Amino acid sequence: MSSITMPGWIEPYLSVVKGEASRAQVAQLLRQIGLPVLGLLTFIFLWHIAAQRIDTSLGKFPGPSDVSQQVSTLYAEHKAGRAKEKAFYQRQEVRIEDRVAADPDYVPVRRDYTGSPTFFDQIITSLITVMCGFLVASVIAIPLGIVIGLSTSVHAATNPLIQLFKPVSPLAWLPLVTMVVSAVYVSDDPMVAKSFVVSMITVSLCSLWPTLINTSVGVTSVSQDLVNVSRVLRLGWAEHVRKIVIPSALPMIFTGLRLSLGIAWMVLIAAEMLAQNPGLGKFVWDEFQNGSSQSLGRIMVAVLTIGLIGFLLDRTMLGLQRWLVWDKQSAQR
């Protein structure tokens, strides 16, 4: 038994199970699990109390129980939607088989299912959009940040622009992006939907900046000693960047990436709401327009989902950072 090495954090749990926990271990467990649970319970309780006291034109503000009920409703709707879709394709296949049997020359035409997307479909759409937008932003921001960090002249030339565009809200970009995409992105058989492109570009434009700025700061602060090592070894430009600059700046780059992903997710929801582009934002907007007695509960589910997904995205980046970055201290929080 003792030959198996356990990860450190399991140890206090094991001791509690074995009934040999020390006082310090119990206290540690209370802090690790007890306090967050306590905080959560307090929040749910206060929410419950407050919800009953808020009256809106659509009825009472949704409390915890309404929300959990809406979760199951949404799930049921999702299942129903999927069943309908399956039935649609089955019917289509049967129809095609019949026609081919009757007329062997018939070239089958298959249509896509066009039912309205469920809550879970919207989550997937939003996730894909945010990842694409974030990816585009990173692919632009990291190399650009490295160039800016390496050259004081490029920095001087670009700094005013960065400062100018950094604080621009996504809502201001949206109309411009929409018009430009409509004008430029014209094809009879588009690979991806226009709305997707609009959301993605808006997300990229807004989430670019933290990565760009952090990367350039990280590159600027490469230790002079390491630069000297590189000079003594006569590393070429590319090798200098690859072997000295990027590893040195990686902790800062990741800090920037995490900030960017957070912003990307926030911006996306706003863009989807405003532009009626498919995704969680549109779900919220549709429910708001819908205005049934259940709408507020469903919006609340979306709010919590948005928060949860944002949290999970951040944790994923943190995991990636811990895995990739040599400086484990930089990835503590």
Place this chain on the structure above:
Amino acid sequence: MKMILELSKVGISFETPRGSFEALKEVDLKIGEGEFISLIGHSGCGKSTVLNIVAGLLQATSGGAILDGKEVYEPGPERAVVFQNHSLLPWLTAYENVELAVKRVFKGKKSKAEMREWIEHNLSLVHMSHAMDKRPDEISGGMKQRVGIARALAMQPRVLLMDEPFGALDALTRAHLQDSLMDIHRKLGNTVIMITHDVDEAVLLSDRIVMMTNGPSATIGEVLDVPLPRPRDRLALADDPLFNRCRQRVLQFLYEKQRKVQPISLPIDSKKKNKKEERKHG
């Protein structure tokens, strides 16, 4: 003895916000192949500046350094530098740090297996074979400095430049590393220029001690030959009259002839250095 390196009338001025600051003036020095030279002088006098000019990291304003008959105008691995604070890449292991240098210097000249052997050989020279796969934050300060020395040695430099290589270490570790360095120098016969603040270290290790006057416009004050036979043993030397005479000469130079008088206005960062030094010397 064959001359390998010559400093001829080296002078350098730094442009500062308060005008030009002449750090070095007319530094002249000839160094023979295989010689071990120490540079000693008060803090801020310009020792690092001399070394950096030889390394090519700084450009002399007048005069210059000539290595094997060619003027030095950029850094290069034939003048390997051991930096004061090790300067290892923190994301690479000891082995990989040395490998980076070896790959640069011996690309196309050594096979993969030969490189591997050469890296391991150099790490074993500094007694670091057991911790080859550790990263800098997993080893002690003395071990880091050893890896830094191994990296420099692995470049097979014509001249090995060391800027206070043991300055940040405790006395015991320092003594260990000094012995290692003497050993390596005897085996390989490298030409070495080492900056130090430690008079005993200078006398123990060097063939000649170059003593620098205080800045601004610092230059070489005296050069002392240390004719002690090698191999040298620190315990036996403690009572050696010749050793003590050499020591005395350096101390006299530093504390009588070049007594540090506090000038009224100094560039900010050398003021800081002076404070550090006052603490050091009580």
